[in-house]
Amino acid sequence: MFAKGQTVIQMFEKLAPKHYAVPDDKIGLQLGTLQKEIKKILVALDVTDEVVDEAIRTGTDLIIAHHAIIFRPLAHLQTDTPAGRLYEKLIKNDIAVYIAHTNLDVAEGGINDLMAEALGLKDLVPLDEVHTEKLSKLVVFVPESHHEKVLQALFQAGAGWIGDYSHCSFNISGTGTFMPREGTKPFLGEQGKLERADEVRVETIVPAGIQRAVVQALLKAHPYEEVAYDLYPMDLKGRTFGLGRAGKLPEPLTLRELVEAAKQAFDVPTVRVVGDLDRTVRKAAVLGGSGGRYVRSAMFAGADVLVTGDIDYHTAHDALAAGMCLIDVGHNVEKIMKRAVADYMNRALAEKKYETVAAASEPSTEPFQFV
Structure with a gap:
């Protein structure tokens, strides 16, 4: 198919x-x-x-x-x-x-991450923030018999991340009440009779970008006809995404050595360079495409060198005067x-x-x- x-x-x-x-x-x-x-x-x-x-x-x-x-x-x-x-x-x-x-530039695993990975950069941060993830708190009430099934479905759909910690949730046992009315097909209880059920209140964090997928996973795993759940917007912000990346090189290199590494990593025959080729560089920034506007951002990120494309003459002069190294690998590096x-x-x-x-x-x- x-x-x-x-x-x-x-x-x-x-x-x-x-x-x-x-x-x-x-x-x-x-x-x-x-x-x-x-x-x-x-x-x-x-x-x-x-x-x-x-x-x-x-x-x-x-x-x-x-x-x-x-x-x-x-x-x-x-x-x-x-x-x-x-x-x-x-x-x-x-x-x-x-x-x-x-x-695709901004995305995790996108062009800028691929460029950073090719040079072996570590401890990455974006150069220019574009998007900060909005978070919601999902609260759902689950019968004890299906607690673990629903919890795992939420985690598999991407809920429950706080920083570098996954599978984060809070679970409280209690008693739920409901009365199935005419036309219902209840998982528990009988029509017209008040039912008390042992349930678990599950709370977890959901990024806005996957909210629909998480709710769909919840509804699929939950046994009730009518699932009681709430989504509360949070002031707490999630991950930040942006253009470019800055990170530490695996080991200090001269600018000359980094030039050769970049030519090999990005399969380019030649590059343009700004800076002393014998200078030692420890932290580099990368940005696919035209990166001339981001030289100052790379400097603020603590980078010794920016690897990008389409550097113009005056930007090169400004970078040289500021003591910032540049490696122009061309726009086609993308x-x-x-x-x-x-x-x-x-x-x-x-x-x-x-x-x-x-x-x-x-x-x-x-x-x-x-x-």
Whole structure:
């Protein structure tokens, strides 16, 4: 059985939820339909003619890409322009295009985490906070016979995290009362008769992003027809997500040594560097894409060097004057997401026993030649 398009995207958005994106970012379905079976997914950094030809050749139904193909509202769609020809080719071959941009940058396991992992950075913190998780307290009353089943269902759905502690809950035994009325099929008791039941009040923490999934898991595991539960918003904030990462290098390196490590880790032939190549660096920051605006954020995070792309001339001068090192590995370094996202989707699909498969796009979309 193949997964429907909406199911595929629901799986993907568990990795990179839309609400992680910065305001006005061009994300989501940009072309085609998700109301169809998806046999093949192609994960790409950019949607170019070469990538679309690859998609046609491999029977792809859906492209999940990082960079948008539509940046602003279309005034017209002329098929004698480069963009128009690309859209026409996608439409004629019934290939949908879904974009995940800054939400994939921000996500745990997304582009910036992948870059940090490639350099071995530890004790990571975001450079620029984008989203702070809202928390709710879930309170539910469960018959003692199903206490453990419901509790485990809540934990498996992702409830019960406080910092680095999982499976957090508070449980109080007591007596519940209810009277089944006409037309009910009660798990306990009889119609028209007041029932007293030994129950457990369960309290646990639920992040807003998974609230619906947690409630669905609760209702599925709970034996009652009408489940008594409450959700209370909390002032306590959850995890913070953001663009970029800063962390400690596994060991001190010279800037020259880090340059060579970055070239190998990100499979780039050459980089641009700002700073003394013999300087020792202990803490690094990474940011996929254009990171010039985040040099000051990297400095505030205590980083000795920022590894990013698209550094302009004046930003480089300002960083040099401030004693901040830069390694410009190019915007195309974000290609690191292709294999990782394809692997994630294949695991998620296989877990649900779908035959749909994902693959990383092979053509290079690097527009520059290095001579």
